[in-house]
Amino acid sequence: MLDQDHEKEHRRGRPRSEAAERAILEAVVKLLEEGVPLGTLSIERIARTAGVGKATIYRRWQGKEELFVDVLREIEPPDAPLPGTSALDDLRVMLESMRRRGLAQRSSALLHNVAVQMKSQPRLWEEYHRTVVEPRRRATMGVIARGVASGELRDDLDVELLHDMLIGPMLLRTLHRPGAPLDEDLAERIIRTALQGLSPRTPSP
Template identity: 65%
Template sequence: MPSLGASAAPRTTPDPAAARVPASARVPASGRVPASARSGERAAGPGLPGEAAAVPVRPGRGRPRSETVERAIIESVLRLLEEGVPLAELSIEGIARAAGVGKATIYRRWEGKEALFVDVLVAMEEPEPPLPGTSVRDDLVAILEGIRRRGLAKRSSAMMHSVVGQARRYPRLWEQYHRTVVDVRRHRMDAVLRRGIADGELRGDLTVELLGDILAGPMLTRTLLRTDSSLDEGLSETLVDALLAGLRPSA
């Protein structure tokens, strides 16, 4: 099975006048090339397809244009997936051709295919609803509502369901997706639960991790395991109210 990764090859002819993009800037936690490094393009190097070598830093073209190009690249990946191209068969060359850009344009924005595919998965996700902040109960309802809506989106989109399933087969991509998306959502819930314990709204004899599992578990079961079960409007409120009855401190 082909690898999704793209490794960086060293320059064979050093150019003293060329400013190299620091490795720390090219490999952030999310795998995304930071905006400060995107003016330094990467060009395809020798060897396997997808290998890259750094080239001289060029002046930036402005953030609005950068966002337009990034969106065009992500939409090209989505279009290829909709046409039935498996995730494993997508190549930087094919993506660049579909988007009408050069490979260097993609490498200037993403470290490799894993980082690009993480952004594609994020683009396919339902945006997180804002937390109202009025009470722990209301914030937990908003979090569970986000899970419910993502479940509905995956059920209604065969492509999304397929791509998420394929991503599980690639440990590096799946780990990156968890770090960039799933862990962020978990930390969001943890912060609400800690506030609930501190304010006396939630019992303090259970760990935040266990409280999160108790609250999110029923909704995740319906969205991931029991995909034939209903995800009706009002389910988030029903679950939170039922669970909070047992999670409030005793008198």
């Protein structure tokens, strides 16, 4: 279940032992699958389950918040690499990654429960936003700005507003409307609707 090739540059203090780190991440997942609430998981119990000392965990993560965010990164579907062929192509891939994460949260009781419990813990939610949500937001804003600079998108656009207009429908359907359809062409439809605008189509002569 855990991605062996997960990137770890975001973490302070590069681990000396990949095997130990893997054991720690898998221990957290195991305890969560057994029904242990996220808020009651202690470093002591995680270390005992992983067969390592507490110091081994603290050498890799400053606290539970950083560790839990890494666990969530591992069990979420990874972001697909951007093709880089055009800003619109990259935006389609980014939206599709969001759609896949939404589908995964619907189908995985573990992922759903972790996400729900995380929101009730302000420090963990803040860490997730700082290290996961905000970097994704900056990356999407960068793609939109690149599209403006290249002429794919209008040069008088409010980049931040356009970001919210594109991401908003996907967030609404994946987070706030759990029964909303997440069709395979949803990313394409969002972009097409944004490009076409809201004005009525001019009738053909």
